[in-house]
Amino acid sequence: MQPSKNFAxxxxxIEHSRSPELHEAFAQKTGISLxxxxxxxxxxxxxxxxxxxxxxxxxxxxxxxxxxxDAFKSCDVLTERAKIAKAVNTLWKExxxxxxxxxxxxxxxxxxxxxxxxxxxxxxxxxxxxGATRGVIYPLSQAGAQEIVVANRTHTRxxxxxxxxxxxxxNHTQLSTLALEKLTGHFDIIINATSASLSGDHFSLxxxxxxxxxxxxxxxxxxxxxxxxxxxxxxxxDGFGMLVGQAIExxxxxxxxxxxxxxxx
Ligand code: ATR
Numbered sequence: 001m002q003p004s005k006n007f008a009x010x011x012x013x014i015e016h017s018r019s020p021e022l023h024e025a026f027a028q029k030t031g032i033s034l035x036x037x038x039x040x041x042x043x044x045x046x047x048x049x050x051x052x053x054x055x056x057x058x059x060x061x062x063x064x065x066x067x068x069x070d071a072f073k074s075c076d077v078l079t080e081r082a083k084i085a086k087a088v089n090t091l092w093k094e095x096x097x098x099x100x101x102x103x104x105x106x107x108x109x110x111x112x113x114x115x116x117x118x119x120x121x122x123x124x125x126x127x128x129x130x131g132a133t134r135g136v137i138y139p140l141s142q143a144g145a146q147e148i149v150v151a152n153r154t155h156t157r158x159x160x161x162x163x164x165x166x167x168x169x170x171n172h173t174q175l176s177t178l179a180l181e182k183l184t185g186h187f188d189i190i191i192n193a194t195s196a197s198l199s200g201d202h203f204s205l206x207x208x209x210x211x212x213x214x215x216x217x218x219x220x221x222x223x224x225x226x227x228x229x230x231x232x233x234x235x236x237x238d239g240f241g242m243l244v245g246q247a248i249e250x251x252x253x254x255x256x257x258x259x260x261x262x263x264x265x
Contacts, residue, residue, distance in 0.1 A: 004033040006057055007254065010049060011064035014038045019062050022247040026259040034059075034255075046070040054093050060254040061091040062247075068102075068131065075100035084168045085135040090250040101253060104132075105139030107246030108191075108217070113143070114245075114261045115237060117189060117213050120144035125178070125187040125211065127151055127225075128194035129158040132217055136193065137165050141173040149187070151178045153194075184208040191215045197223040204228070217242060241265055 009019040015038065023036040039061075041049035046067045053061060063071040071088035072078070076097040082088050088100035112119060124145050126133050129152035137148055148169075152158035158177040169175050178184075183206050190211040196203045197216060203224040214229035219239040229236035244264045252258040 005059040007036040007060045008039040009062040010039040014040045026251045030257045063089050084138045103246040103249035105136040106249050108136050108242045109139045109143045110245035111241030121146045122188035123147040125149045125190045127192050129161045132193040141169045147174045149178050151180045187211045189213045192225040193217050197221045
């Protein structure tokens with residue numbers, strides 16, 4: 001029998017994290033023996049805390065708010081998608097080196113595909129231009145999106161993000177911006193990557209903007225964005241599937257087995 005592996009999720013705050021229950025459920029399903037704990041790090045103590053974890057036989061760490069950029073800066077080796085996201089949510093050690101990946105975007109892709117919403121040749125509108133948007137554009141492009149439009153309250157932030165990411169995006173995906181106050185046109189999927197739901201801010205969408213599917217990246221919070229989707233009668237989902245999707249990708253990196261997302265929704 002393989003010895004039990006040790007994992008944790010590090011953040012501040014951390015007590016709300018659902019990662020332990022997800023990884024324990026994956027372990028049970030796949031027959032892997034592991035422990036998965038919550039790890040609180042003081043602000044400014046991220047590096048000290050991860051070094052202590054790996055020195056005490058830690059096998060892998062998930063990283064959550066507010067440390068994903070610290071994790072990005074701490075790694076010796078980064079995957080392509082982590083480099084593009086400029087944020088890391090999955091850490092492990094190999095040959096004494098710290099490796100970092102970002103599974104958030106692929107988690108979103110997996111969640112969307114698990115619902116049977118195709119991404120191939122689609123026109124996607126993303127609301128928001130923060131870290132959440134940065135992390136998903138490349139994986140959405142890799143999954144076959146034909147057009148990705150970014151709309152943000154602060155328009156210059158959207159144009160900066162698009163200019164920054166454009167060199168990494170393959171030719172089959174057209175990347176552009178749209179002013180938030182001038183939202184118009186038809187999209188296959190609209191994704192809310194703003195933090196408006198987290199802060200309870202009101203959010204309205206003009207009727208000139210139409211869409212077939214709506215995805216809210218936040219979960220467990222009332223969402224004006226999803227209320228609008230419900231009113232329009234389009235299929236919608238909150239971010240729980242993305243949370244499960246990113247956890248599955250981390251589990252796969254560490255354990256070499258990929259649980260089936262649909263078993264955990
Ligand atoms: P994250 O890392 O979660 O993306 P962030 O970098 O703070 O967090 O970005 C939050 C995003 O939500 C930004 O795009 C922000 O718009 P601004 O760039 O204009 O600040 C957007 N956002 C937050 N509250 C919003 C609201 N009430 N309406 C519209 N956009 C909002």
